[in-house]
Amino acid sequence: MSLIVALVIASLVYILQKHLYAVWWNRNLDVTISFADPYVREGEKSALKEVIYNGKILPLPVFHVKFSADRSFQFEDTENTVVTDSYYRNDVFSVLGYRKITRTLPFQTSKRGLYGIPNLNVIARDFFMTTNFAYSKSGNAWIYVLPERVYTPELSMFCTHLLGELETRRNRMEDPYTFRGIREYAYGDTIGKVNWKATAKTAQLMVNMYGYTSEQRVRILLNLETNMMGKTENLQEMSIRMAGTVAEYFLKNKVSVEILSNGIDQTTGDCERVEAGMSMEHGVTIDKYLARIMGNAGIDRFMNIVNDELSHMEETVTYVVISPYYKDDLLVKLDYMQKNHMAVQMLVPYYDIQDKENWRNYMHGVEVKWNEV
8 A cells, every 4th residue: 555655656746847847947047158259369279168057946957058069179078079070069967956057168279260159959857867858049159260370481571571662652652631831843843732822922933842641551452262273272271361460460560451352251151341440450350351251252253353453543552462373364464553553562372383483573472381271
């Protein structure tokens, strides 16, 4: 008799707890996942943080949090993980009532990009471990992995030399809105600079003097199409890294930088433009844009970008063309820019097996090893 009573009581307890878990298991339950940093650079470390809060008296004896991340993330803790096309993780917790659990998962990045945790799958079991309860929610966790910097003698020399040229050009270009005074006419002065009122008073030709413009901009034209078939990723990645490095150098030297590219932005599916800016925060904007580039729209799209620049030449702009593609159809356009007194320089990442026979005086090579990126 007592055994029957015990079985009845056990059955009632089981049914009751099962009902309680079915109704209450996810009440006042909050599961979040976030990255410790909004952005890091390639090769740097960050961490993923899981936070579980059970805001009720009902305990969750076995509680699973499942999610996937990009396989380029190298986590220090590999327990409960499977790596195939992505990094799959299944973390197990035991959460008492009115408890908060935080778990930090350090990892190292290896490849630029914009990465997210799109979804979380949450699974709990009842007290007797016989029934599973589950739901999914948006992960809403994102991190930028910014392109690595390129520190080579060739690129450092290029940036230093170009900065000197910018200073020289700035000191040669007068700003008509900053009047400095009047002087006598000298050979080579244009008729537009003559101050006729002062000329009438002194009975000799006098001309206006102006200050020098401080507006000098570097406009980076980034092409990701290459000269060759196969093994193009290294050249493309080096081109992106060079663009970020050049932008950072000139921003640190108070030069405005903008960037146009035939690279496809993963968030819009199209080629985008980062407008001119001079702050270091603008540098982060450029780096984030470079991180989002996934693939390219081809050489024809880049030619259209160059053609647009040819249609409205600007004296205050210095063009830095970064391109692993240097066939004649592109070089002819850059030759035209230079002949029309447009300041243009070209950075070419190349493999050591490529020839350099058609190089112009505005071209500067940066050698890339097959296994460098």
